[in-house]
Amino acid sequence: MLQISFIRRNKEKILLGLEKRNFHKLYLINEILILDEKKKIIQNILNKKLEKENLISKKIGKILSLHNNDYQIQSLKEKSVFLKKERKSVNIRLEKISEILKKKLNQIPNVPDEKVKKDSNDLLLQEGEIHSSIVDPLPHWELSKKFCLFDSNLGTKICGSGFSVYMGKGAKLQRSLIQYFLDQNIQASYKEYNLPYLINEKSGYATGQIPDKENQMYFIEKDNFYLIPTGEVPIMNCYRDKIFTDLDLPIKATTYTSCFRREAGSYGSKVRGLNRLHQFDKVEIIQITTQNSSSFSLNEMILHVKSILKSLNLPFRLVRLSGSDLGFSSSITYDFEVYSIAQKKWLEVSSISNCTNFQSNRLHLRYKTITGNIELCHTLNGSALALPRIMAALLENNQTKNQINIPKVLVPYTKFDHIK
Known part of the structure; x- marks a missing residue:
């Protein structure tokens, strides 16, 4: 399977190579790159939600150590529950897009060596x-x-x-x-x-x-x-x-x-x-x-x-x-x-x-x-x-x-x- 980083760096070379194979689904290369960008965006959203959850956990720990009121802790816990639901939803989106991306990558064959000709042995x-x-x-x-x-x-x-x-x-x-x-x-x-x-x-x-x-x-x-x-x-x-x-x-x-x-x-x-x-x-x-x-x-x-x-x-x-x-x-x-x-x-x-x-x-x-x-x-x-x-x-x-x-x-x- 080709690495996405390799596809991004060598898009034109890959397209020329796949033409040597008479590979007809060249459009998949662009689709893969677009999906990868979407995946990065969703991953970034997920990371930010995890950061917020971690911050709330730290705040709760700090409040408990200072023996502050239960009302503050309850409010933070409710926010944490809400964030976990949101994170779960984002994670499902990430898994779906990752699966689609993998299926498209699985259709791409290896890129021929420069010595290889298109149609003649x-x-x-x-x-x-x-x-x-x-x-x-x-x-x-x-x-x-x-x-x-x-x-x-x-x-x-x-x-x-x-x-x-x-x-x-x-x-x-x-x-x-x-x-x-x-x-x-x-x-x-x-x-x-x-x-x-x-x-x-x-x-x-x-x-x-x-x-x-x-x-x-x-x-x-x-x-x-x-x-x-x-x-x-x-x-x-x-x-x-x-x-x-x-x-x-x-x-x-x-x-x-x-x-x-x-x-x-x-x-x-x-x-x-x-x-x-x-x-x-x-x-x-x-x-x-x-x-x-x-x-x-x-x-x-x-x-x-x-x-x-x-x-x-x-x-x-x-x-x-x-x-x-x-x-x-x-x-x-x-x-x-x-x-x-x-x-x-x-x-x-x-x-x-x-x-x-x-x-x-x-x-x-x-x-x-x-x-x-x-x-x-x-x-x-x-x-x-x-x-x-x-x-x-x-x-x-x-x-x-x-x-x-x-x-x-x-x-x-x-x-x-x-x-x-």
């Missing part, structure tokens, strides 16, 4: 060989049938469309990828967490999923819980309401979770096989930094994910997203995409975002500077990595006529070097 790099030697490559769902790796029909039978069941070497490969990603993250000084897959509304609000993505999340009405859409949500909430020193930062953490999303998918190849699922596994990394070091941490996270993709020997590219494609809480996002040889398209496998102080304002996540000032932290998150499309790309790009070869770095985990 920036292709920054492309690495890895696209294997043109594979003749008539099969898509991963056909490979799965051939080698019995996963079954979408079983997922549909158990639950519904958008779910899949891994089996045999497919299940082992999935588990090996998870462990490999976690090990790589831990070696890079990320602390591992094992977290709940359910969150309450406060946790969803703190990271910006609620109210923005409320309809995309699975909701358990009886218990008022949401299934997590990403491991970022529970791991960030581990640090909610904390105050660090600048020497404590950066905080680096990683987690493996299943993720649950109600996204309404399109039809055809876009949702076939592992391309889009309602439940999928993901290994997440996050960092919490000072305001001055988040750009450095963002680059560090990008290089880390790049090193993992290179170790898997997959063709990949890095894209900086346009303003219209940014997530609600993100100021800047970089996507890693791997190439699907059979589907002949690029598949997103990681999004790495700097949310600046947008999340930390809701999380009440702060740090004390060396000069003693309290500042909001910056928060960053990234997939390292999302499993389904990595699995799809591995199967498709490593296929031969009779088998699928396993990348060397995974063999110590799978205990087999090919599937046939």
